[in-house]
Amino acid sequence: MSEPAIEELKLKLKEFAQVRDWEQFHSPKNLSMALSVEASELLEHFQWMTEQQSVDLTPQRHAAVAFEMADIFIFLLRLSDQLNIDLMEMTKRKMEINEKRYPVEKVKGSSKKYNEYDEA
Amino acid sequence: MSEPAIEELKLKLKEFAQVRDWEQFHSPKNLSMALSVEASELLEHFQWMTEQQSVDLTPQRHAAVAFEMADIFIFLLRLSDQLNIDLMEMTKRKMEINEKRYPVEKVKGSSKKYNEYDEA
Amino acid sequence: MSEPAIEELKLKLKEFAQVRDWEQFHSPKNLSMALSVEASELLEHFQWMTEQQSVDLTPQRHAAVAFEMADIFIFLLRLSDQLNIDLMEMTKRKMEINEKRYPVEKVKGSSKKYNEYDEA
Amino acid sequence: MSEPAIEELKLKLKEFAQVRDWEQFHSPKNLSMALSVEASELLEHFQWMTEQQSVDLTPQRHAAVAFEMADIFIFLLRLSDQLNIDLMEMTKRKMEINEKRYPVEKVKGSSKKYNEYDEA
Secondary structure (H helix, E strand, C coil): CCCHHHHHHHHHHHHHHHHCCCHHHCCHHHHHHHHHHHHHHHHHHHCCCCHHHHHCCCHHHHHHHHHHHHHHHHHHHHHHHHCCCCHHHHHHHHHHHHHHHCCHHHHCCCHHHHHHHHHC | CCCHHHHHHHHHHHHHHHHCCCHHHCCHHHHHHHHHHHHHHHHHHHCCCCHHHHHCCCHHHHHHHHHHHHHHHHHHHHHHHHCCCCHHHHHHHHHHHHHHHCCHHHHCCCHHHHHHHHHC | CCCHHHHHHHHHHHHHHHHCCCHHHCCHHHHHHHHHHHHHHHHHHHCCCCHHHHHCCCHHHHHHHHHHHHHHHHHHHHHHHHCCCCHHHHHHHHHHHHHHHCCHHHHCCCHHHHHHHHHC | CCCHHHHHHHHHHHHHHHHCCCHHHCCHHHHHHHHHHHHHHHHHHHCCCCHHHHHCCCHHHHHHHHHHHHHHHHHHHHHHHHCCCCHHHHHHHHHHHHHHHCCHHHHCCCHHHHHHHHHC
């Protein structure tokens, strides 16, 4: 069920680590730290912007943000490889769960409701 | 160049948000926050484990970790949609950059070197 | 009940922001982002280290880590000022809650128990 | 130079960990993870709010936010104890550095300038 293009990326990333003898550092614990660090580097771009400014990025900022997102995806794929997790499959299953958890008629609209459900 | 399976997921996630009138909350600034929060929920599973324990997860913990990773991927796809970024393409480009930035003969082996290069 | 030394720091940090006309950026939302970014910069130092290496820091690394912690404290104080929160008082109250939540006879010892209680 | 009130808190937190035999889990690496997790729990409160909403918190939300900040401070103090760092002293030193790094006449005002200096 896994996607060929994603499997190919995972394999390339594994080889990249292996040839550098870096797999020894890629425990799930360490990879979760690296992933979180990359997520914060993304966050850093937006910390002092208004929401509107975060929509209207300059081309330079847009490219920098895109590369931070690539870094996050790289560690997400490395971790899914190390833990033998099918990311696409799990994402589809999580979306089905979310469909049931947040029924349209119940949550539609206000940010107040959105927040409450989000924290549930 | 973008992957059909990923494009399909992005579209489903967009519809999920639209039908709930939640797109109003999905500014890049807010999505970067949500993504970072999910990355920390992943981190939380591993915070008191040894590295070895993070490899040898119980089935229950493994499933919980897999769903946290799905949550991260969901917000990564939502953000790539809102900012019109081709995640697969950017990841390939970032991997090419990393190949040049970390030449095998220069970085192979010790964690000390790995750390130094990592921070560069 | 608040500590004079901490109140003095808070005041200095407020003046630092005011004289630069930066208070406009210091909404609680933005400050929580900045605080999280600083926490990840701390995390980054340790991401590829073993636990033992994180104990035995070089003097240079130790100093860098100490300054990251100062950055976290700075944003914690800024936020406590903006939200009018007495950090010392809340910390004492949280410690009393923790005393009751984690009774010694119930949680002492194994990491397994520690993890379970931590997630409760 | 360290503050008696802060030293007292650090000592109480150390005793809390020792009597539960939890110091074995409190390596700097693990504590940096716990601190980052708490910072994200703070972030989570604000992720879907506007900046203005983050100023106008309900009393319930305000209290919850205050306790998250206490959790962050607790791990910051635990880490400063484990690494033998004087948090107040380092914060004063960092503030002096910031005074020089961001001269008023150079950075006053616009968010654009603020962002640029922030990333330097």
